[in-house]
Amino acid sequence: MSTITESIDVDVNVTTAYNQWTQFESFPRFMxxxxxxxxxxxxxxxxxxxxxxxxxxxxxxxxxQHPDERVAWRSDDGPQHAGVVTFRPLGDATTRVTAQMDIDPDSFVENAADKLGIxxxxxxxxxxxxxxFIESRGTETGQWRGDTDRPGTTH
Incomplete structure (x- = not known):
C-alpha cells in the first residue's frame, strides 16, 4: 500500500474550497x-x-464529512484506496487543502504507475x-453541508 500526501493553498475562503470539493460530479473537470x-x-x-x-x-x-474541515472515503470494490481531504483556513481568503490517500494498486499498470511515481x-x-478551477470561478458550483460521522464516533 502506498500513501500519497499533497497540499496546496487556494485563494478562496475555506467554505468555498470545501463546498466545491463536495461536488464530486465536477471532479472530472480537474482530476x-x-x-x-x-x-x-x-x-x-x-x-x-x-x-x-x-x-x-x-x-x-x-x-x-464535516463542513469546512474534512471529507474522508474508502472504496467499496475495484482498486482499493481510502483517503481524506482536509481544509484549513490560512486567512479570510486563503485555504490549505491537503489530500492524503492510501492506494493499494491491484494491476500491473497500477503497480508500475505507483513505482514510477506517476x-x-x-x-x-x-x-x-x-x-x-476554484480560483478562476471564485465561487463553488454547488455545496453539500451535511455532516457524516465516522462509524462509531460522534462529532
Whole structure:
C-alpha cells in the first residue's frame, strides 16, 4: 500500500474550497483520469476512471464529512484506496487543502504507475488543477453541508 500526501493553498475562503470539493460530479473537470462520478446518495458515489488505456469502475463510501474541515472515503470494490481531504483556513481568503490517500494498486499498470511515481504526480497535478478551477470561478458550483460521522464516533 502506498500513501500519497499533497497540499496546496487556494485563494478562496475555506467554505468555498470545501463546498466545491463536495461536488464530486465536477471532479472530472480537474482530476486526470476521472471520467465520471455519480453521486448515488449522501454517502455513496460511483466512479469511472481510466489509466493507461484501462477503464475501471468502482463504488466508494464517504466515511466522514464535516463542513469546512474534512471529507474522508474508502472504496467499496475495484482498486482499493481510502483517503481524506482536509481544509484549513490560512486567512479570510486563503485555504490549505491537503489530500492524503492510501492506494493499494491491484494491476500491473497500477503497480508500475505507483513505482514510477506517476500516481504521486497525478495527485499533485489534480491539486494544481483544483486550485486553478476554484480560483478562476471564485465561487463553488454547488455545496453539500451535511455532516457524516465516522462509524462509531460522534462529532
Amino acid at each position: 486526470e483520469g476521472v471520467d465520471t462520478i455519480s453521486q448515488v446518495d449522501d454517502t455513496h458515489t460511483h466512479w469511472v476512471v481510466s489509466m493507461a488505456g484501462v477503464q475501471r469502475e468502482f463504488d466508494a463510501t464517504i466515511t466522514e 500516481l504521486n504526480r497525478r495527485v499533485k497535478g489534480d491539486m494544481v488543477r483544483f486550485k486553478e
